[in-house]
Amino acid sequence: MSEAVPGSETSAAAPPAPRERPTMREVAALSGVSLKTVSRVVNEVPTVAPELVAKVHAAMDRLGFRPNLAASNLRRADGRTHTVGLLVEDVGNPFSAAVHRAVEDYAARHGVLVLSSSLDEDPERERRMVRALVARRVDGLIVVPASTDHRYLVAEQEAGTAVVFVDRLPTPLIGDAVVTDNREAAKAGVEHLIAAGHRRIAYLGDTDSLMTARERFAGYRDAMRAAESKGYVVDPADVIHGLRTTKAADQAAAALFSRRDAPTALFTSQNLVTIGAVEALHRMGLHHRVAIVGFDDFPLAQLLDPGVTVLAQQPAHMGRIAAELLFARLEGDRSPAEVHVIPSLLMRRGSGEIPGPE
Numbered sequence: 001m002s003e004a005v006p007g008s009e010t011s012a013a014a015p016p017a018p019r020e021r022p023t024m025r026e027v028a029a030l031s032g033v034s035l036k037t038v039s040r041v042v043n044e045v046p047t048v049a050p051e052l053v054a055k056v057h058a059a060m061d062r063l064g065f066r067p068n069l070a071a072s073n074l075r076r077a078d079g080r081t082h083t084v085g086l087l088v089e090d091v092g093n094p095f096s097a098a099v100h101r102a103v104e105d106y107a108a109r110h111g112v113l114v115l116s117s118s119l120d121e122d123p124e125r126e127r128r129m130v131r132a133l134v135a136r137r138v139d140g141l142i143v144v145p146a147s148t149d150h151r152y153l154v155a156e157q158e159a160g161t162a163v164v165f166v167d168r169l170p171t172p173l174i175g176d177a178v179v180t181d182n183r184e185a186a187k188a189g190v191e192h193l194i195a196a197g198h199r200r201i202a203y204l205g206d207t208d209s210l211m212t213a214r215e216r217f218a219g220y221r222d223a224m225r226a227a228e229s230k231g232y233v234v235d236p237a238d239v240i241h242g243l244r245t246t247k248a249a250d251q252a253a254a255a256l257f258s259r260r261d262a263p264t265a266l267f268t269s270q271n272l273v274t275i276g277a278v279e280a281l282h283r284m285g286l287h288h289r290v291a292i293v294g295f296d297d298f299p300l301a302q303l304l305d306p307g308v309t310v311l312a313q314q315p316a317h318m319g320r321i322a323a324e325l326l327f328a329r330l331e332g333d334r335s336p337a338e339v340h341v342i343p344s345l346l347m348r349r350g351s352g353e354i355p356g357p358e
Contacts, residue, residue, distance in 0.1 A: 021159050022063040031059035042067045064155030066134050085133035085141045086116040094298050095315045102319030123147035140326045162329035164322045168211045176325045178318045178340045185311045185344035186219025189293040193265045197356030200263035202238035206270050216269045238263050249276025271296035291354035302349050309352025311344040
């Protein structure tokens with residue numbers, strides 16, 4: 001297993017020993033119905049009375065029961081299905097795609113199939129996809145979480161399902177995680193623009209309900225506040241949150257730089273926001289006048305005019321570390337949970353080096 005960056009690991013209590021999964025017979029006993037009725041509810045037979053369905057579902061939730069949808073011929077002698085689940089923000093996003101490929105490559109070398117799905121930053125979809133994967137008896141899960149409450153996974157952990165989180169920490173759950181140095185990296189990116197002579201630096205950000213977005217905005221504020229004594233200020237009109245698509249970022253950047261008192265530099269919090277902002281600057285003919293540093297790399301960023309300066313996360317490295325952690329747990333590693341912090345890399349390509357006004 002790869003080591004974490006020194007000083008970046010935190011420890012917690014060792015995961016609980018696996019317990020046997022509850023059976024349909026136990027569900028029948030708790031709900032006060034027959035085993036046949038439980039079977040019909042599990043198989044969604046429409047003729048079961050609604051009040052009986054409600055009783056069975058309540059008992060299933062209380063016991064943490066999950067139906068086994070995996071075909072018996074997929075079971076191996078070791079009791080595993082040799083499948084793992086991977087839940088990412090969006091498989092079409094370059095960051096998610098790189099994580100996916102790294103996990104898939106590592107799993108393939110171990111003869112394990114990866115079942116993946118996009119979450120679209122939807123907490124309910126996250127819970128639904130986790131239930132679907134656990135119902136298929138995946139041996140473990142790697143999750144880029146959309147939810148801020150992961151207590152629903154406690155029953156799965158207790159039943160022996162290994163879970164590793166990527167990009168964001170689980171809350172309040174204890175579990176292995178692989179994350180980026182979001183706050184410090186964002187601070188370094190804004191300081192890079194300050195060093196180039198910019199005093200008015202705008203911020204275009206993702207949904208601020210996301211931990212990563214909050215951390216990156218905090219890094220932006222840290223850098224600007226540290227420079228307050230030199231006359232640097234943050235105009236609330238220069239800060240825009242909630243940008244989820246390139247189109248939204250394009251529109252926000254166009255409005256921002258159409259103002260008479262427009263800032264001279266821009267920090268963007270994720271790759272789709274960066275792409276949208278760059279499109280707006282090129283269309284407006286400002287791409288050689290307005291400096292930009294973006295969080296997250298994206299394909300062909302270095303080929304634009306100018307190349308886009310980014311804080312490049314290492315998603316492939318993060319995905320590989322997450323896979324190593326997961327497979328170690330599957331092999332019986334009972335050590336305390338760890339958080340691995342992977343540093344971002346400042347890639348100077350031209351856009352972030354455009355000098356500020358005299």
